Amino acid sequence: MDFTFTAEEERFRAELRAFLAAELPAWWRGMFVDDPRAMPFTRELCRKLAARGWLTMAWPREHGGAAAGPWLQAVLREEMWAHDEPRGPQYMNLNYIGPCIMRFGSDAQKARFLPPMAAGDVLWTQGFSEPGAGSDLAAVATRAERRGDGFVVTGQKVWNSYADAPADWCFLLVRTSSEGKRHEGLSLLLLDMRTPGITVRPIDSMAGPHELNEIFLDEVVVPDDCLLGRAGQGWEIVTAGLTFERVGIARYARAGRVIELLVEHVNATGLARDPHVRRQLASLRVRYEAARLLSYHAISLQAAGRVPTVEVSIARLHNTEIEQLVSDVGLEILGLTGQLTADDPAAPLAGLVHRQWVRTIPTTITAGTLEVQKNIVAERGLGLPRVR
């Protein structure tokens, strides 16, 4: 049992921090802030990360990675998330779309899709949810009909981050069969977003007018070589992908960063003498420690060659809770001025806590709602009967 990072891991963290200190511009506030400079900046930063071998350091060597151990990967995730994820949309390529292609793709697909990801040159969006398929993802109704040596896809996807960035490709879940059980008729297509018949419509959200989208698909032709895995394997791929995705985000790291800045703020303003404020911040730190250690627990199991599905869900429950809690308590501590956004020069901490609050409203909804996570733990972890 060892709760410390090695000297090598700490050195890597220091290198990353120095790199980010040099590269992150003062205006950088992360994605979902509706700043036109953000997307081009993330593309440029990903190419720089790629040049240093850091972009795909988690990937195996055969796919252009460095086969970095799980703890170096954890350090990378922590530093990226603590600095508002400057990889932007591309963290999805690295965390789960790439790994899904490695696991389920043909050699030709690996050769075609992985190198652009490794170079930091390609944007992917995810096409899972539909108006009628949210938590009940097996209800996906977008149809992919076999025609000649490919598929013709018609339907609608929703909540697609970065689709209008514009995304180059979409990791698309479709229905190829209505026979048998619902989830057995699902398949995963790799959709070229330049194909005719695709309409992307931005959804104006609390995060801004351009961050989420709907994708309408009208007789979109997808060639056979863009089917990932077998027809009918879509559910298995999505399940694997969501498990990669859940462990791939160090949410606690950004919460930890916000707590650090709040501590600086209350020390500077004298609020630190207020016993209530002290206890609120201590309580946040305690919850942050729990979220962080439970994430490390899941990573330890991965490092030991196990697949920690339940542990990942439990870590995620703690991570999403601390993300939201930090923003609520943080805004209370900042008081009335907490509502000032980054556009107002008087905004405390440059509007950081306000952004944390907006961004973390969906945190218990995306990639499997809090309730879905709990159902996974109940059924797979506790052996309870099927939960309704």
Add this chain to the structure above:
Amino acid sequence: MDLTLTAEQSMLVESVHAFPARRWSLTSVRALEAAGRAFDRDVWREMAQLGWLGLEAPAAAGGSAQSFVETVLVCEELGRALLPSPFVATAATAMPLLDGSAARRWLPRVVSGDAVVTLALAEPGWRGAWEQPALRLDGGRLTGRKVLVPFADDADLLLVAVAGPAIVAVERGAPGFTCTRQATFGGDPSYAVTFDGAPGELLELSGLRGDALPRMLDRGATATLAWLSGACERVLAMTIEHAKTREQFGRPIGSFQAVAHRCVDMRSDIDALRVLARRAACSIAAGRHDDVEVGSAVAYGLEAVRRILRHAHQVHGAVGFSMEHDLQLFTRRAKAAELAWGPVAWHHERVARGMGLA
């Protein structure tokens, strides 16, 4: 970073886990309570023979020179078995800090299971174990009172917190020492102890001086948390079993999300409690006694135990409130343990200092 157990640690956990299965049951807990006894001396000697009481003692005293981390792993399993014993007070808290003449005299007897050592911390009017003791050692003699001292009537040696702070050893047979049982709702039998000029020996305690008491408290609280994490693990198992077998509205109640999610919240709190307590143990074993590492474990753990037991009772429904059901055995002991190491606000303030609040 590696939060998994080493092969040796896993073997230790398995051996402790196997012991209650053949030697201890919840029926034994009830029998002890009915007889008004604190613990089973025969079981205590067997624990000594298995080497648990000397885990951290040097080989010269018959011990195996392990660390506090191993001690904490034993506590987890003792909690799961709900095995009442002075292990937390004697083996986890008091014994490892003994040195010099006290160690020469007492360690071999503790390791062999012949002697029980307990801690006398609280004074009348205290809200928690973390205050500054007012009791004074004058000319080698103690006069005054301590309250809620666990196992006082069975102990051979009491480590008494006194002003300084410092720690004074008092033998139970000493002149001027009396103890009376106090009426509590659960947990280990507790006593009010009166010293009337009782002779006491000021302990050097590894040269720690003023740090000895806080270090002892860190050990006691962390060992108790580990014990609680094991006890809560057992409570969760009972709760899941109930949720799977109890049917209402024509289906097992565990298939209702509202019930299932309470069970998940218990799992989630227990996992956090355990990993935080284990990290606190590592911090203590390494001599860091870090305010955030230890403080966050205690603050989280004490509050989590309340939530866990509330969920357990809610899922069990009325039957969990009956004395016939085993749940109350855990609930009463867990609440007593929580109060023994509170108040939570004290630990939050410790974390606040540790995280750099001015």
